[in-house]
Amino acid sequence: MKARSHHEDEQHLTEQLGATGLRLTPQRQQVYDVLLHKRDHPTAEEVFIRAKKAMPEISHATVYNCLDVLVKSGLARQVQLERGATRFCPNMHEHGHFHCSDCGTIYDVGLPAELSCVAVPQGFRADNYDVTIHGICANCAKK
Amino acid sequence: MKARSHHEDEQHLTEQLGATGLRLTPQRQQVYDVLLHKRDHPTAEEVFIRAKKAMPEISHATVYNCLDVLVKSGLARQVQLERGATRFCPNMHEHGHFHCSDCGTIYDVGLPAELSCVAVPQGFRADNYDVTIHGICANCAKK
DNA sequence: TCAAGATTTAGAATAATTCTAAAGTGGATT
DNA sequence: AATCCACTTTAGAATTATTCTAAATCTTGA
Numbered sequence: 001m002k003a004r005s006h007h008e009d010e011q012h013l014t015e016q017l018g019a020t021g022l023r024l025t026p027q028r029q030q031v032y033d034v035l036l037h038k039r040d041h042p043t044a045e046e047v048f049i050r051a052k053k054a055m056p057e058i059s060h061a062t063v064y065n066c067l068d069v070l071v072k073s074g075l076a077r078q079v080q081l082e083r084g085a086t087r088f089c090p091n092m093h094e095h096g097h098f099h100c101s102d103c104g105t106i107y108d109v110g111l112p113a114e115l116s117c118v119a120v121p122q123g124f125r126a127d128n129y130d131v132t133i134h135g136i137c138a139n140c141a142k143k
Numbered sequence: 144m145k146a147r148s149h150h151e152d153e154q155h156l157t158e159q160l161g162a163t164g165l166r167l168t169p170q171r172q173q174v175y176d177v178l179l180h181k182r183d184h185p186t187a188e189e190v191f192i193r194a195k196k197a198m199p200e201i202s203h204a205t206v207y208n209c210l211d212v213l214v215k216s217g218l219a220r221q222v223q224l225e226r227g228a229t230r231f232c233p234n235m236h237e238h239g240h241f242h243c244s245d246c247g248t249i250y251d252v253g254l255p256a257e258l259s260c261v262a263v264p265q266g267f268r269a270d271n272y273d274v275t276i277h278g279i280c281a282n283c284a285k286k
Numbered sequence: 287t288c289a290a291g292a293t294t295t296a297g298a299a300t301a302a303t304t305c306t307a308a309a310g311t312g313g314a315t316t
Numbered sequence: 317a318a319t320c321c322a323c324t325t326t327a328g329a330a331t332t333a334t335t336c337t338a339a340a341t342c343t344t345g346a
Contacts, residue, residue, distance in 0.1 A: 059326045080223030098263060109263060120241060120252060123281030132273040138266030202295045228333060
């Protein structure tokens with residue numbers, strides 16, 4: 001999993017937005033930056049707080065809007081782990097999430113290729129797969 | 144997937160609750176009945192409304208409590224599909240969910256056996272897998 | 287029967303998300 | 317350069333989802 005340079009990230013952002021007919025705005029850039037900067041699957045609220053540091057005027061609704069736009073443009077995924085806030089992830093490679101029921105940490109994990117051939121019923125069209133594994137992570141298991 | 148009789152369901156409920164050191168109460172029975180009766184992955188709010196018909200005094204908090212208890216006892220699963228309310232499902236066989244992005248319907252789908260051997264990192268313990276497929280169902284695809 | 291603990295209730299409180307209306311922006315057209 | 321229009325952002329209100337609280341009720345075992 002090769003890391004993109006800052007420049008490449010920005011270009012990728014512009015391209016993907018453009019492809020969806022959406023504009024590159026400073027707010028969208030900022031929100032995307034937040035996601036890329038610390039990949040800890042933050043909630044919308046957390047993204048808001050982080051974005052506010054660099055851009056104090058940004059509003060709550062804008063963060064939600066930007067996150068939706070990123071998701072629609074294929075730049076981020078939203079992940080529902082358990083009751084409560086939705087989380088966001090800029091890793092668009094096929095992967096699943098491991099959620100530690102003890103400490104709450106979320107880890108990205110690889111998925112077997114077989115998954116992509118899960119039989120969906122006749123006539124159904126599968127667009128994407130969300131896989132979450134609930135369990136105990138190594139750190140918590142030790143205790 | 145063999146359907147259980149009403150009597151068997153009730154027995155199953157008692158056993159599973161007992162195993163977790165929890166009591167069988169009329170409210171828990173009612174909430175479980177609601178889930179078994181119409182397997183359309185209702186939200187807590189929907190369960191509340193349905194349960195209220197048969198048991199008008201039941202409260203909101205109790206429904207949440209009962210649902211949590213059912214989940215803890217292995218009688219139901221909670222499913223997070225997208226932003227918004229959590230949904231509940233009494234089907235405890237290994238299966239995934241197909242969520243139609245168009246009409247919103249949720250279908251149970253089978254899973255390949257390979258899934259259970261998704262490699263979790265060293266020392267991690269996987270308790271359960273949640274698989275959701277987002278796409279378009281056959282009905283909506285036709286349109 | 288009594289005490290302790292579990293459970294339910296109503297309603298308040300909090301958290302998460304969406305909506306609304308007004309203002310701002312940017313590019314295309316005149 | 318002025319104007320138009322669609323897209324965006326903003327602040328704050330509104331709504332929806334969930335959790336908390338304190339009092340009342342029920343169950344069970346001593």
